[in-house]
Amino acid sequence: MNDLTLPRRQLIARAGSLVAAAGALPLLSGCDAINEAPAVRKILSMGEKMHRASQRALTDRDALAREFARTDLSPVFRSNGTRLPEGDAYAAHAARGFADWRVAVRGLVARPLMLSMADIRAMPQRTQITRHDCVEGWSAIGEWTGVQLSRVLAAAELKGSARYIVFRCADRIGAAEYYESCDLIDALHPQTILAWALNRQLLPIANGAPLRLRIERQLGYKHAKYLRAIEAVASLEKVGAGKGGYWEDRVDYEWYAGI
Amino acid sequence: MxxxxxxxxxxxxxxxxxxxxxxxxxxxxxxxxxxxxxxxxxxxxxxxxxxPRLYWGQYGANHDHAWLEIGSTRATGYLRIGSWKVDTTGMLGHWTDRDGATQRWAFPGWATIPTxxxxxxxxxxxxxxxxxxxxxxxxxxxxxxxxxxxxxxxxxxxxxxxxxxxxxxxxxxxxxxxxxxxxxxxxxxxxxxxxxxxxxxxxxxxxxxxxxxxxxxxxxxxxxxxxxxxxxxxxxxxxxxxxxxxxxxxxxxxxxxxxxxxxxxxxxxxxxxxxxxxxxxxxx
The missing domain is CATH 1.20.950.20 (Transmembrane di-heme cytochromes, Chain C)
Known part of the structure; x- marks a missing residue:
């Protein structure tokens, strides 16, 4: 017999023991130590910067997210995150149909605004059927109606020093209030709207009543719900813990959630 | 060369x-x-x-039909593909972590980054x-x-x-x-x-x-x-x-x-x- 085929059984046995040895190595805790190391976190965060830079370079600033037909709607549009903000104040607003709800537009604007839901509905509206992509992996298609954020910012006369828009929310997760932020490219994008209707109904509480952000080229956690203030700022450093959003501050989600 | x-x-x-x-x-x-x-x-x-669910088409979430799913019951884990279902307790959907605690995530800690x-x-x-x-x-x-x-x-x-x-x-x-x-x-x-x-x-x-x-x-x-x-x-x-x-x-x-x-x-x-x-x- 050939000396290559002779020790076949031996080789299989050796292969088996190799695999077993590799599996038994105490790799697990070592891997987690690598995951926590500051230098590693820094290298890993470069991926986000590269995705953001390349997507910005390749994509027209007004390039639209896909819009769908009514026949494409998800039968059920699921909710996520906060489904009912805690506290008597929100419950009282909900009981009055959000008639007294006000959304402040403030920060680096020449004309700060306090908008009622009636004010918002009186502005020109945009309706779009888009796909909502959750960071977890699921998608749902819904029809949204609301005012373009660019119109609101124009009415408030955004100052030239503004670089980011911060969205303050009425819901708390744990002790902290939810917030999000985006740059001016996404803030002024034609599909970035403050939506008060989902599938031609008033926005349900689970989906962010009375008003939520739609920022269609990014993942779901950027779409801040229960909006109570819109703030123009020059830097995100002094907002929250400085990373630009509730989840960004806490678990290190990407601030640029285009991927 | x-x-x-x-x-x-x-x-x-x-x-x-x-x-x-x-x-x-x-x-x-x-x-x-x-x-x-x-x-x-x-x-x-x-x-x-x-x-841990996969779909066909444009959308797919919990209320929609998943063609593949890794899930768990109280005491077991399972993998379902179409209508075929196999018990995967100990491997997928229901497993014990290195501290001895029961976990219900689809893939076990030794297979994921981080664990x-x-x-x-x-x-x-x-x-x-x-x-x-x-x-x-x-x-x-x-x-x-x-x-x-x-x-x-x-x-x-x-x-x-x-x-x-x-x-x-x-x-x-x-x-x-x-x-x-x-x-x-x-x-x-x-x-x-x-x-x-x-x-x-x-x-x-x-x-x-x-x-x-x-x-x-x-x-x-x-x-x-x-x-x-x-x-x-x-x-x-x-x-x-x-x-x-x-x-x-x-x-x-x-x-x-x-x-x-x-x-x-x-x-x-x-x-x-x-x-x-x-x-x-x-x-x-």
């Missing part, structure tokens, strides 16, 4: 014939790829754990190593095309096609009868087809289905998502292709171990392969 061109025809004929088998770019890419694919697979399993549930960290690893993987693959593809690797080593030649030749090679593999002598200098037809399939089909498919899941890139290239029939279809294809790559990896490693791991490892580290003596030399 061609892979099979340089035979070390040293005068001391007693020693085995050594062949310069793998050029440096092949060896570098092989090991870089092994590392990046491992990180991508394990961090990908972590991301899957955040929503404890963190979608955010899984994404950080996945989306940064995706860059390394994509850039290295692109450079490697360019090199195979212009460096001669494709034409010289991977190109399927006349006579290699045909059911007869394929069947013969399949039989040789099944009988673990590995090429010796001159034949070991070349990739056999099954090797060629699987390497071409992996490098030019499966690996690019991972990148494109991955990009098709990006809401930002959907606005950049809406046609890409159409190509796969929707974002959730792209996610399913991403998962299926990863499974095929894992299958390739297992067969690849099994073949190496069975054909002689020391020789194969030496050749993919140093480039030099010790040529197995030809069977015709009367040693059979």
């Amino acid at each position: 061609g892979a099979a061109d340089i035979l070390d025809v040293s005068p001391q004929a007693a020693g085995p014939v050594r062949v310069y088998r793998h050029r440096l770019p092949v060896r570098l890419w092989h090991w870089l790829n092994a590392a990046t694919l491992l990180v991508l697979l394990m961090s990908g399993l972590m991301i899957f754990n955040a929503h 404890r549930y963190s979608l955010a960290d899984g994404r950080r690893w996945h989306l940064s190593f995706a860059w390394l993987f994509a850039v290295a693959l692109t450079l490697y593809m360019i090199w195979t095309a212009i460096g001669g690797h494709l034409a010289k080593d991977l190109r399927v030649r006349r006579g290699e096609w045909g059911l007869g030749a394929l069947w013969r090679d399949l039989k040789d593999h099944a009988r673990l009868r590995f090429p010796a002598g001159e034949a070991a200098l070349r990739y056999n037809i099954l090797q060629k087809l699987s390497y071409i399939g992996v490098i030019f089909l499966l690996l690019p498919l991972m990148i494109f289905t991955g990009l098709a899941m990006s809401p930002g890139f959907n606005a950049t290239a809406p046609w890409l998502i159409d190509l796969f029939g929707g974002r959730q279809s792209a996610r399913s294809i991403h998962f299926i292709t990863a499974t095929l790559l894992l299958l390739f990896f297992l067969i690849h490693v099994a073949m190496v171990l069975l054909a002689g791991p020391a020789n194969a490892l030496r050749s993919i580290v140093t480039g030099w392969l010790r040529l197995p003596p030809a069977r015709e030399e009367g040693r059979e």
Whole structure:
């Protein structure tokens, strides 16, 4: 017999023991130590910067997210995150149909605004059927109606020093209030709207009543719900813990959630 | 310099014939790829754990029909594909972590990066190593095309096609009868087809289905998502292709171990392969 085929059984046995040895190595805790190391976190965060830079370079600033037909709607549009903000104040607003709800537009604007839901509905509206992509992996298609954020910012006369828009929310997760932020490219994008209707109904509480952000080229956690203030700022450093959003501050989600 | 061109025809004929088998770019890419694919697979399993259900079409969430699901009951874990369901307690959906606690995440801690549930960290690893993987693959593809690797080593030649030749090679593999002598200098037809399939089909498919899941890139290239029939279809294809790559990896490693791991490892580290003596030399 050939000396290559002779020790076949031996080789299989050796292969088996190799695999077993590799599996038994105490790799697990070592891997987690690598995951926590500051230098590693820094290298890993470069991926986000590269995705953001390349997507910005390749994509027209007004390039639209896909819009769908009514026949494409998800039968059920699921909710996520906060489904009912805690506290008597929100419950009282909900009981009055959000008639007294006000959304402040403030920060680096020449004309700060306090908008009622009636004010918002009186502005020109945009309706779009888009796909909502959750960071977890699921998608749902819904029809949204609301005012373009660019119109609101124009009415408030955004100052030239503004670089980011911060969205303050009425819901708390744990002790902290939810917030999000985006740059001016996404803030002024034609599909970035403050939506008060989902599938031609008033926005349900689970989906962010009375008003939520739609920022269609990014993942779901950027779409801040229960909006109570819109703030123009020059830097995100002094907002929250400085990373630009509730989840960004806490678990290190990407601030640029285009991927 | 061609892979099979340089035979070390040293005068001391007693020693085995050594062949310069793998050029440096092949060896570098092989090991870089092994590392990046491992990180991508394990961090990908972590991301899957955040929503262990797969769908076909544009949308798909908890209220919609999933064609694949890893789930759990109170005491068991299961994998369901279509209407076929298998108990996976201890492995998938219901397992015990290293502190002895019961976990209900789809894939167990030893298979994910990081080992404890963190979608955010899984994404950080996945989306940064995706860059390394994509850039290295692109450079490697360019090199195979212009460096001669494709034409010289991977190109399927006349006579290699045909059911007869394929069947013969399949039989040789099944009988673990590995090429010796001159034949070991070349990739056999099954090797060629699987390497071409992996490098030019499966690996690019991972990148494109991955990009098709990006809401930002959907606005950049809406046609890409159409190509796969929707974002959730792209996610399913991403998962299926990863499974095929894992299958390739297992067969690849099994073949190496069975054909002689020391020789194969030496050749993919140093480039030099010790040529197995030809069977015709009367040693059979």
